[in-house]
Amino acid sequence: MSIHIEAKQGEIADKILLPGDPLRAKFIAENFLEDAVCFNNIRGMLGYTGMYKGHRVSVMGTGMGMPSISIYARELIVDYGVKKLIRVGTAGSIDPDVHVRELVLAQAAATNSNIIRNDFPEYDFPQIADFKLLDTAYHIAQDLGMTTHVGSVLSSDVFYSNMPERNMKLGTLGVKAIEMEAAALYYLAAQHHVQALGIMTISDSLVHPEEDTTAEERQTTFTDMMTVGLETLIAD
Numbered sequence: 001m002s003i004h005i006e007a008k009q010g011e012i013a014d015k016i017l018l019p020g021d022p023l024r025a026k027f028i029a030e031n032f033l034e035d036a037v038c039f040n041n042i043r044g045m046l047g048y049t050g051m052y053k054g055h056r057v058s059v060m061g062t063g064m065g066m067p068s069i070s071i072y073a074r075e076l077i078v079d080y081g082v083k084k085l086i087r088v089g090t091a092g093s094i095d096p097d098v099h100v101r102e103l104v105l106a107q108a109a110a111t112n113s114n115i116i117r118n119d120f121p122e123y124d125f126p127q128i129a130d131f132k133l134l135d136t137a138y139h140i141a142q143d144l145g146m147t148t149h150v151g152s153v154l155s156s157d158v159f160y161s162n163m164p165e166r167n168m169k170l171g172t173l174g175v176k177a178i179e180m181e182a183a184a185l186y187y188l189a190a191q192h193h194v195q196a197l198g199i200m201t202i203s204d205s206l207v208h209p210e211e212d213t214t215a216e217e218r219q220t221t222f223t224d225m226m227t228v229g230l231e232t233l234i235a236d
């Protein structure tokens with residue numbers, strides 16, 4: 001076991017879906033995987049391994065924010081040998097053309113976090129998705145008829161920003177949405193030469209605050225996003 005994951009070696013597949021919410025990991029295991037077995041309950045950060053269409057895959061919560069996902073993703077990669085990591089989460093749109101329920105594939109992630117700056121203070125080291133995963137996910141989402149945007153996101157340390165206008169300004173520069181994890185995941189993938197992608201459903205819009213979703217709509221779009229994530233994980 002590692003410090004934050006109690007799985008034994010071999011209990012975690014080399015492909016993993018990473019929702020922020022551990023209960024969403026449980027939902028995916030119960031609704032998408034066959035023979036799912038729980039491998040982690042430390043801090044309630046549930047993780048499961050099971051079969052999806054004949055392929056062994058895992059799913060585990062990461063918690064919210066870059067410090068949290070960095071801990072779990074690093075242990076999954078370094079201690080358990082995970083090679084493909086797909087984050088599935090929500091994001092707030094800062095692009096007037098990106099609406100709630102639509103999908104954003106995070107081609108790149110800007111960040112206001114120090115997580116990368118601490119290591120490279122003199123460079124703007126870009127955090128990018130694995131192209132193969134991105135390309136595969138895009139085509140799967142298109143085939144499922146989902147409205148899909150590809151572009152950069154802002155991975156923010158702050159959910160309740162006191163300076164929302166600064167974040168919104170990034171929307172005028174092509175950044176599509178704000179979330180809180182992708183940049184750290186991409187940085188870890190770069191360090192350890194593994195593949196990572198962030199797939200986000202827009203849950204709220206900072207430019208169209210009146211846009212809303214019912215609980216049922218949210219469930220359907222999140223379910224669609226999980227299908228895109230799982231199909232991308234098992235594609236070759």
Ligand code: HPA
Binds near residue numbers: 093159
């Ligand atoms: N900001 C950051 N993360 C988010 C948001 C947001 O507005 N919406 C969903 N995740």
